[in-house]
Amino acid sequence: MPINLSVREFELWRQQGKPMLLVDVRTPEEHAIAKLPDSLLVPLQELASDIDKIQPPQDADLVIYCHHGVRSWHASMYLEQAGFERVHSLAGGIDAYSQSVDPSVPRY
Numbered sequence: 001m002p003i004n005l006s007v008r009e010f011e012l013w014r015q016q017g018k019p020m021l022l023v024d025v026r027t028p029e030e031h032a033i034a035k036l037p038d039s040l041l042v043p044l045q046e047l048a049s050d051i052d053k054i055q056p057p058q059d060a061d062l063v064i065y066c067h068h069g070v071r072s073w074h075a076s077m078y079l080e081q082a083g084f085e086r087v088h089s090l091a092g093g094i095d096a097y098s099q100s101v102d103p104s105v106p107r108y
Contacts, residue, residue: 002076005063005088007097019060025075026066026094034094034106036065044071051082065090065097067108 005013013020022039024031031041042050044066056062062084064072069092076089090097098105 002064002073002080002087002089004069004073004091006091007100010063010088010090010097011101013061013063019057020063021054021056021060023054023062023064023075024066024094025064025071030067030108033108034098036094036097036105039065044075047075047078051079054079054084056084056086061086061088063088063090065093067093068095069093 022036024035024039024041025044025047027043028041040053042053054062062079064076064079064087066072069089072089072093076087080087094105095107098107
């Protein structure tokens, strides 16, 4: 089962340089409004057909995010079932990140 990763823990990982692949499963329109740096956009509705785009570096965690954390949880479960390891869903999504970590990230 995927692990919910708090936005504060995620930010700590980023500051420490922990190896990870950050995947945004929102729509391109949402991604254009607000995104986290260095994230790969793979919309949830295209996840099955574009799963080959998700290639985390060796020994890296896979962190999935969306707007509030629901789509990322579903994507995380799907990716685990597809054989990915160390999969995390960003709890509260980009909205929680904006509220708790970086208010410069636009809210919508």
